[in-house]
Amino acid sequence: MFRAKVNRSLSFLSTNSSRTTTTHGQHYQYLQCSKLPTLYFQRSLPRLPIPRLDQTCQRFLAAVEPLLTPEEQAGTRRAVEEFRQGAGMELHARLQASDAANKHTSYISQPWFDMYLADRVPLPLNYNPLLVMKSDPRPEYQQQVVRATNLIISSLRFWRSLQADLLEPEVYHMDARKSDTAGYRRWMKVAPKALATYASYAFKAFPLDMSQYSRLFGTARIPRLGRDELVQAPDSKHVLVMRRGHMYAVNVLDSSGYIESPSVILGRLRAVLRLDSEREAAAVPLGVLTASQRDEWAKNRAHFVSNPRNADLLQSEVDAALFCVCLDSEEDGVYDDSHQEPLLKHLLAGKAQNRWFDKSISLLISADGTTAVNFEHSWGDGVAVLRYFNELYRDTQRQPFVSTESVHTPAEGDLANVRPLDFEIDEATRSAVAEAYAKNAAIVDGLDMHLLRYPHLNKPACKQYGLSPDSIIQLSFQLAHRQAFAGYVGSYESCSTSAFRHGRTETMRPCTTATRSFCEALLQPARSRPPAGELRAMIDQCSRVHGQLTKEAAMGQGFDRHLFALRNTAQREGLPVPALYETEAYRRLNNNIISTSTLGSDALLAGSFGPVVRNGFGIGYSIQNDFAGAIVTTYRNQADGKVFIDSLESAFDKICAVIKESDSGSKERK
Incomplete structure (x- = not known):
């Protein structure tokens, strides 16, 4: 869905301070006159990879673990293993064959169109x-x-x-000061078109799909x-x-x-x-x-x-x-x-x-x-x-x-x-x-909407304390739900796979064993709660796991779209849908109670969308230079957005307190 998060720096052509409005003049008719054609990189974009079946199964098990009891986990492992050695193998082979026969696109593109248009x-x-x-x-x-x-x-x-x-052309620059330059464009201009994307990688600049x-x-x-x-x-x-x-x-x-x-x-x-x-x-x-x-x-x-x-x-x-x-x-x-x-x-x-x-x-x-x-x-x-x-x-x-x-x-x-x-x-x-x-x-x-602007968590604060802004906010969502509703639920964060030809999105699963461990530790009574230094180490571990999941998703190595495509293959070819898709684990994970989206933009005042399930929370969020903000939508009498937003403010308070206390303790020890 829309909830694709892309952090990028775009290059813009400079404009004269006085702009001619001659109707047929170039400065009026065109927003940009790029030195590189718009679709310059499109031909050379890599294809979206199909993950290995065994890795998809492992990632699925890791994602459902914080949502299940030990008994449920054991049953889920058996169902996944049966899938991996049976129906999953056949469907994976069929998906690979279909993908090989359609090299002009990605394996997810048409099924994703169909999903939207058939709903x-x-x-x-x-x-x-x-x-x-x-x-x-x-x-x-x-x-x-x-x-x-x-x-x-x-x-x-x-x-x-x-x-x-x-x-x-749409390009994600790892360091815009070094690659979003005239020199970069000159080099790209002489690069063979069939290899242009790979030449761009040498500058740590990643062209994105523009189809x-x-x-x-x-x-x-x-x-x-x-x-x-x-x-x-x-x-x-x-x-x-x-x-x-x-x-x-x-x-x-x-x-x-x-x-x-x-x-x-x-x-x-x-x-x-x-x-x-x-x-x-x-x-x-x-x-x-x-x-x-x-x-x-x-x-x-x-x-x-x-x-x-x-x-x-x-x-x-x-x-x-x-x-x-x-x-x-x-x-x-x-x-x-x-x-x-x-x-x-x-x-x-x-x-x-x-x-x-x-x-x-x-x-x-x-x-x-x-x-x-x-x-x-x-x-x-x-x-x-x-x-x-x-x-x-x-x-x-x-x-x-x-x-x-x-x-x-x-x-x-x-x-x-x-x-x-x-x-x-x-x-x-x-x-x-x-x-x-x-x-x-x-x-x-019946739609309720609640807003929060939290001034103590912002981009400068994250930079000061060496924190990943997105990881901290996603951790706060998990803590907010845990302390308000005493449990962990299916959570969704979208990541773009537009670094690949006809890529769409992949799902990030922000509820992890690391976030659950931190929440449980932080919510212990004061006398048994770990010290701030240990809690900060747990926050850092949450950030590392979150960063790895983000990297995997962006590189087409998540598991949600793969499982989606395998089920779609079964349905398209008239085969039985494997039992894995009927398990409580699969149902619980895909009942996205917490659905989140962020779009980093200096032009954005606010962003919002509805809950994706009746009893869920639709959370549009951003972290700005002076605050962290969230807009939470819920359906009345289905989920309590006011309770969640109040708990989110409390979660921000608790996490910021841990960060400041651990930072003070670290400075004292030095």
Whole structure:
């Protein structure tokens, strides 16, 4: 899922302090003009390895150990050994043969697409995540329609650079000062293309897969019975603009594919607001249907497009739009730093009246200019979206193209370029929208959201004490759950495998025997608790284990995706699903009560997603220069997010106390 964590440093081309807005000029039409073609490394990326079956079995046993009693562990070992020597061997051989016959891709790519597209649950909360962008500190650029215009232009500059092979290749630099340089690019330019990735490794610079980028724009997920499909219109010239449930197709590229001038785009958005102010909010907001259970939406869409006019508008103007721009009204809420939950909840799922969740990318812009990205997840993971998100923020911060003082080109009456989408609504569709609204409202009303900002744990503190930020926060989640709910549960942290061709994600299992040992030791009564030095040594051991698991996952040596692919192979080829998948150990591990995601970004204000199981916790977290933060979502009466977030603060306190005490003791001994 979206919960892919990629720490990376991107290189950006410098821009002139005064930017020309000549519509056909290179500085306006392209965000970047890379010396290396965008897909320069794609051909030479290594293939995602299939782990050895015996290693997968060992890693599975290690992951379930902290969740099981000794008796359960013994039974699980027998089931795993039977799997390893029996059905697992045959399925592994079949998977290897299939992989060898499809060298253009990875063994996980198609099964992962199928998993997403075949799931019938609604997209909001279950799949579509939320990234909230930092506000522009300059009021003249934060105003809603101004910010929307600048975001649209920057999005198009990104898209045109990608299409022209001018967007910088995605590369993870171990030390950007040494490799994110002109010299590195000169060496890469002369490297044989078939070996370019391996030449880059010599600089400790790791190219990443960019196959998902082509689906960022012009893509829509179409509901079908049993399995959805992705459709794409990469040559589209318009965006879908939504306002109070009404939909408008707004041209943003001219007939030759060039980005329209800033004044023209600003004028067309202002024309949308003018048109919308002249009528009531949509009585039948069709976007609500995209929040439905997928088979229900498929049936309702099939009925809706049986009307030829509706079919034409939906396919040519909605599905084919480059992306969606949702201009929310005052009544939808504005950002309040002291009380963020209402707006974040609205942006994550909300009433769905002013959303089209099926679009690959939706820019959500509140009345006060607060901006977020809500994205459909089946087509890709966080790597591509975060790159787009970061580039978008940086470009709008460097030198926006319009401000509140900008003169716009009037577009009132220009129905060729600003097209209200007036569908023909019958009683069946009216009833379907009302039903979908009620179901979505009930789900969203049952969602709780709790936030924590903890100032005593931050990037400088981690550096000062030699700590791994991610390891410490994941350890805190385990401690928080243990002390609040007296147990250990299936825990999920995603890691990108984009260092490989068509890599997706691998699962990290943060609940380990090391984290369990530390939690049990720390929660002992004071008289029997180990001294701070021993506890600190246990923290370091947790960090080492966590680091090793992260390395294995990133290198395609986890076990979750391998086991997933083996089961998928059995199902695809009509073979019995092995008994291992029916064991309590497998069920407990994959009941991801704690599901976590972090995205490191200077542009990110907040990130959130729904729990992946009804009684679970969806935890979006980050560690910044001045605090560690977490947003926890739960379903009311299923899991208690308030108890967890309070326990998390206590866990942070306890772990920080151990670190400080052990550090003081170490200095005294010296």
